[in-house]
Amino acid sequence: MSAANPYRRHLILLIALAGLAGLVTATALILSLGIGGPISTALIGLISTIVGSAISFGAVTVHDARRQEEEIKAMRASLYAEIVDRVARCANDYIEPWRGWGTRKIVGEDAKFLPSLPLVLPAVAGKVGLLDAEVLLAVTQFYFRLSVLRDAIELVSNDPDTSEAIRLNRVNMIQKRFLSCFDPALRSLKLLEVPGWQQFDLEAAKVYPHLKKEAGSFREILERFAALAASENIV
Known part of the structure; x- marks a missing residue:
């Protein structure tokens, strides 16, 4: 009851x-x-x-x-669910095809890799300030990086007919923008401290098949990609 x-x-x-x-x-x-x-x-x-x-x-x-406390808990869980889904999609698409893009041309159909627009964040925008400063900053950074990635993919898919040099620069740019998402996402997931987070992670990982190609748990994959971004000074 x-x-x-x-x-x-x-x-x-x-x-x-x-x-x-x-x-x-x-x-x-x-x-x-x-x-x-x-x-x-x-x-x-x-x-x-x-x-x-x-x-x-x-x-x-x-x-x-007590009501505010319950609302914050619900908001944390909702944000966690959205962030874990979005970053799982990012990891999936980075693994295949963007990490090893090679000589493939960019085409208009690559717009399918656009990250989905956030739904939870706009819905809780009026209350997100109730989160601790450290949590709020990590969450905000992740959604910002996701938006920048979306803009980059939208740009290249809308204008695919370019020279080889431009294509290579664009692929490199998108690879870096994928990598830039992982550290703020990982920090957000850890700082949100949602009970039963392991089940959230398992469910998200099930949806995206390319994650199965990577060794380790979902968080270990994120940690590995975040470390790669740090080693390449991607911020």
Whole structure:
């Protein structure tokens, strides 16, 4: 039940606290009737109001804090799922065909290698600032690199008829832009600290067949490509 509605236990807490506030007020009224003095009645009424207000304020504050915590957890998981899918696609396409492109010409159909546009990031843009600074920077860097890669592939696929020298320069540029994606993606995945991340990685790796050609786990592949980028001073 709590999994279906993560705020259920917090709502129960609010109801209990509201009931407590009502009990305090009722007790105060009974005591005021017993004492019978107008000053005592006013004083006890004031105390009851203050106690009830404090309980209500505290309950709402706690509830809002827990709700924000749950929202951040959900946002982290959503970002993780999108980043791991996008970087798995990048690794897959880098392995085949871009890493060993050779003498093949670039054609318009190579636009199929364009990275998919992000869906989660625009949806959570208003709340992404709730992430820690280190996480936010890594995530932002990855999406930026992905956008730059997309622009590069779009450029070369829209204008494929070039000289051999230009073609070689373009292939080299795209290879470097693929490699530039791996380090910020890897840092993002590690810093997001999503429970059960291994299953996310396994599912992403299953979708892209060329990853099976590489030795090691999915993260080990990313680490190897990130190290290659660092060795070539690709930033």
